[in-house]
Amino acid sequence: MPARDLVSWNTVIAGNVLSGMYDVALAMVRKMGLENIGPDAFTLSSMLPMCAEYAGVVKAKEIHWYAVRHGIHDNVVIGSSLIDAYAKCTRIQDFFSVFNGLPRRGGITWNSMIVACVQNGLSNKGFEFFRCMVKDNLKPGPLSFSSIIPACSHLTSLIFGKQLHGYIIRTGLHDNVFIASSLVDMYAKCGRIGIAKSIFSDMMQHDLGSWTAIIMGCALHGQALDALKLFNEMEVSGVRPSYVSFIAILTACSHAVLVEEARKYYDRMIREFGITPGVEHYAAMADLLGRSGRVEEAYDFMCKMPAEPPGSLWSALLNACRIHKNEELAEKVSGKILAVDPENIGAYIIMSNIYSSARQYEEAATMRVSLRKRGFTKKPACSWIEVRNKLYSFFSGDKSHPSYVKISKALKVLYDQIEKIG
Secondary structure, three states: OOOOOHHHHHHHHHHHHHOOOHHHHHHHHHHHHHOOOOOOHHHHHHHOOHHHHHHOHHHHHHHHHHHHHOOOOOOHHHHHHHHHHHHHOOOHHHHHHHHHOOOOOOHHHHHHHHHHHHHOOOHHHHHHHHHHHHHOOOOOOHHHHHHHHHHHHHHOOHHHHHHHHHHHHHOOOOOOHHHHHHHHHHHHHOOOHHHHHHHHHHOOOOOHHHHHHHHHHHHHOOOHHHHHHHHHHHHHOOOOOOHHHHHHHHHHHHHOOOHHHHHHHHHHHHHOOOOOOOHHHHHHHHHHHHHOOOHHHHHHHHHOOOOOOOHHHHHHHHHHHHHOOOHHHHHHHHHHHHHHOOOOHHHHHHHHHHHHHOOOHHHHHHHHHHHHHOOOOOOOOEEEEEEOOEEEEEEOOOOOOOOHHHHHHHHHHHHHHHHHOO
């Protein structure tokens, strides 16, 4: 081109970012500056999405301060892009600061803030922003709903999910494939797999997201045969399985201990679909082998991983060793865990329990002493349950609940019944 204006520069820079050619995009921004054409709000908002994947929070800060110096930091598009970038870099304080500093907030800004909160585990805050958006007379759209529905899954709050579902029906968006897929996922994770299946069946069309959501829902509820059937139906309908789809089907096989079926899907994933196994696929296979008592095979499988398995993966195998009373392998696995995560309290505790079960009390005591010497203390486990629209939290060893005595009696009855059936 004999002459290049701001629009042509922005178009090519955005194209490079969308194509993942971040180095080229950065070089073009510098070259653009040398030609005395300053980046505008569109340029900066095009550059910000690459910060989480490539450039990091430092580059996001540079772009932010450039916007401040040139007086465009209060632009709605720049603000929304900064919130997204900081959220993906897990900079919670920064994206709150950007939001609070915006003089005007459009629907995009509110959506960005809802997504940012949910992505960073602040589901309650996500609900707060959703309510504020509605109070601000901004009508939630498909993106708003598909962003906030996962918060119900994180909180396992069925009452909030039902309220959102009712609101979606009133606004006439229940036929939207993305919203319907989110509802399928939410109801499954909140323990209502029947409702999840019903919503899936009523959908006019199914995309990859909705197929994966229902397959994973069946997997988590132990309905492995239904998950296998749905996976086959998905392929017959012409939808190509993805990385996440195979996580779902391998999880289903793991929960039902279907070893041979899992091997077939794992092999197909690599050979037919060219998908490179990730940590989640290895975790599902290792968990399956551990559940089926093939702990030695699981250990060999994990040792063949191209990258060092994380401590959480070794911990699952260590627990399998405890269940299947393989003390010798447990010692190897605990060594692997402590090599990658020296402060893993769970490894010490499980090993102490394994030694106690094997009546090796000196070794068990050594593990406990080692734990105390390092100054580690086990964090109490926490669980929660929703009863009559109210959420109750329980910590291990906590006796503060007003109905503690009744709860203990109910537990005693359940334990007795469990023992009777073996």
